[in-house]
Amino acid sequence: MASEVAYRLFEDELIDLVLCFSPSLSVAHGIKETFSRRLNCHFNGEIGAIGKSLTYQAIQYLDNSFWQTIRKYRVLVIFDEIHHCSGSSQEVANAWGQQILVKIQGLAKYTLALSGTPWRSDALPIVMAEYTDPEGQLVCDYQYTLAQAVNDGVCRSPKIVLIDNEKLTIATDEGDKSYPSILELLKSSNISYRNVIFNNQAVEYLVRLACDKLSEIRKESPNAGGLVVAASVEHAKSLCNLLRNKFNQKATIVTYKHDDALAEINRFKNGVTEWIVSVGMISEGTDIPRLQVCCHMSSVKTELYFRQVLGRILRVNNSPNQEALVIYVRRRKPSFNSRSNGTRYP
Structure with a gap:
């Protein structure tokens, strides 16, 4: 689904690049393969590529020249399993959440945050997420349930x-x-x-x-x-x-x-x-x-x-x-x- 969203944004000439972040190397590798196939291009961040798949851990190792280059383009940033990243502000964010708040939040033209389990066991807020006040319920832009997925045959x-x-x-x-x-x-x-x-x-x-x-x-x-x-x-x-x-x-x-x-x-x-x-x-x-x-x-x-x-x-x-x-x-x-x-x- 995320690769399809990126494909259609490219078709409509609304974005120039895609960055994908996920919690592990195996997931990042799977995203790279999927996006390469759907976008019919390299997805490794090298010359000629229109995107890259990285782990959350890698964010802290990207130097200033990387972020300066990215700022010149309209970027879709996709966060997979976003529940790993907590924090409503820099002061209370975990390491991954803090990197997102500092380096990415104001950078992206569009963001797509995904999770199959949109909550944290420690009850901390998920980074960039919206919650109702005072109930504290997560506000999702779109929810696709397992029941729907089974009915759709996916x-x-x-x-x-x-x-x-x-x-x-x-x-x-x-x-x-x-x-x-x-x-x-x-x-x-x-x-x-x-x-x-x-x-x-x-x-x-x-x-x-x-x-x-x-x-x-x-x-x-x-x-x-x-x-x-x-x-x-x-x-x-x-x-x-x-x-x-x-x-x-x-x-x-x-x-x-x-x-x-x-x-x-x-x-x-x-x-x-x-x-x-x-x-x-x-x-x-x-x-x-x-x-x-x-x-x-x-x-x-x-x-x-x-x-x-x-x-x-x-x-x-x-x-x-x-x-x-x-x-x-x-x-x-x-x-x-x-x-x-x-x-x-x-």
């Missing part, structure tokens, strides 16, 4: 599978204790959610369920892939080994400790390997449409993170099967409204 309808257990027994010094659900176990004992997602039996159950579902989908769509979201690098390694050795699946792993993580993500995106295991490298904005199953075993609890991970399996492609399934352990009552079908497994 997103898959997600199915959320909540894993629970109605007959949990834990051995303690006082004897065995039983719990009617994982939620009750977490509330009434010293067992943490991290204990659950590191438990061998629980992990094998989740992974087996995910593998069975992916195998079913791949009968119709042979290149369909799955994502496992791990809680740590060691957890990711363990899960990758489990997929390979226990379930005979081809799997690759990407974490912040991998120097070639972006290249590995691109190889998986364009390949046929069944699984990719990640800690935080594949969440918001990462464009891998062949992902259709997600096994969510992260210890991050925020709704924002869950929604971002869910979004990785919703992008439609040309495959015959367009199912989308996310599997995770039920640790609380869902706090979000969803039009998807929920399934509670024993």
Whole structure:
């Protein structure tokens, strides 16, 4: 959509250049490819290009000559996942938000700020956003919902599978204790959610369920892939080994400790390997449409993170099967409204 907006502004001779900012290298690379294809030109900031895709982190390293050059042109600036940038003023802005307020806010002819999760877990205001007073509700110029996207056929309808257990027994010094659900176990004992997602039996159950579902989908769509979201690098390694050795699946792993993580993500995106295991490298904005199953075993609890991970399996492609399934352990009552079908497994 953002590339289409840029295309039409160029057609109407309303802009000269486009700058795109996003939170990670993988997202910035995806934007570069999309804009190059839609605008039919280089999008690398070099001679002859009409734009460039950068990370928010890169803003602080652009020198004065860059900004002086940009000021000579009519520029469309696109901010992807703008919720990463907070601050209603320079004094209270985070590092990325401050860079936007100081260097970009008064520079752009047009701005387009995008977010699939337009709020922050710390409740701070999003940079450049408008809020109602005194309610503090975000004012959006346009909102395109998941329900609309599903109806329009541009997103898959997600199915959320909540894993629970109605007959949990834990051995303690006082004897065995039983719990009617994982939620009750977490509330009434010293067992943490991290204990659950590191438990061998629980992990094998989740992974087996995910593998069975992916195998079913791949009968119709042979290149369909799955994502496992791990809680740590060691957890990711363990899960990758489990997929390979226990379930005979081809799997690759990407974490912040991998120097070639972006290249590995691109190889998986364009390949046929069944699984990719990640800690935080594949969440918001990462464009891998062949992902259709997600096994969510992260210890991050925020709704924002869950929604971002869910979004990785919703992008439609040309495959015959367009199912989308996310599997995770039920640790609380869902706090979000969803039009998807929920399934509670024993």
